[in-house]
Amino acid sequence: MLELKDAHARKFQYLRLSITDVCNFKCQYCLPDGYMPDGRKSFLTVSEIAHLTRGFAAMGTTKVRLTGGEPSLRKDFTHIIETVANTSGIEKVAMTTNGYRMAKFASQWREAGLDAINVSVDSLDPRMFHQITGQNRFHEVMAGIDAALEAGFKQVKVNAVLMRGLNDNGLGQFLAWIKDNPIQLRFIELMQTGEMDELFARHHVRGSVIKEQLLQQGWQQKLRAHNDGPAEVFVHGDYCGEIGLIMPYAKDFCATCNRLRVSSLGKLHLCLFGDYGVDLRDLLSDASQITALQVRLQEALLDKKATHFLHQGHSGMTPHLASIGG
Structure with a gap:
């Protein structure tokens, strides 16, 4: 069996x-001017997603995260969840969302086969939430989190992008929130992308600052599962929730990389900060091309670098995080 393995034994x-790069929020760290259409795009169809997922699953992929843009903007999103969840070999289907449709659809998504939700909540202060996201929807998003827990999701992961001078002093408020709620709160270091150099210089703060505070307060780090994402996760006996830290500038961050990305236009990206994408779409029209798809994936992986080059200020071809799903 061909497997997804690179030259560094990962x-x-x-x-x-x-599944789309369209988003209706205007987050400062991603699309501060809102989504700007660049011509009429033809995003991957449900059929193409089915062939792609089968190809990856046959090579050892067990977890798929559906991202955007905002994935729930697609009218066929529930069908996409069902398609991926019913793929042999896929054990977990997750999504990343801005949360504005969760209150209405969380139960429907759960029934379709969605296992996990990550939702962005960059501040628990409604005014700061509005300032960072460009949308006055804090209470809708929080209602969506409640709806997801009521729908049977055992844990909701909440993403907060750390930004100096905006939300980097909100740890205490976040900790109070997760004390009795099954939330894994994940602080994500602001990452430099092609269009955000000035914002990065002004607002970047290291996740290690939060890590040091957690360790001083008795939090302990959990072991990672084989298909977990890049977060370092911390637990505390007095808290129902957990804290995750995603620190792309930390030493050896890339050593445990276990994820690949495919854009909404069908391009394989070996790294969020890579210099190019490998087109897969010509091999997604029917099931007879699955072997050719697997060969192309395996060949592409031979060129995956040992690490990103963010420390040298090189963010690759990624103009903003919405372009290939963050």
């Missing part, structure tokens, strides 16, 4: 699949 069980 295996890839986790696919981050973008």
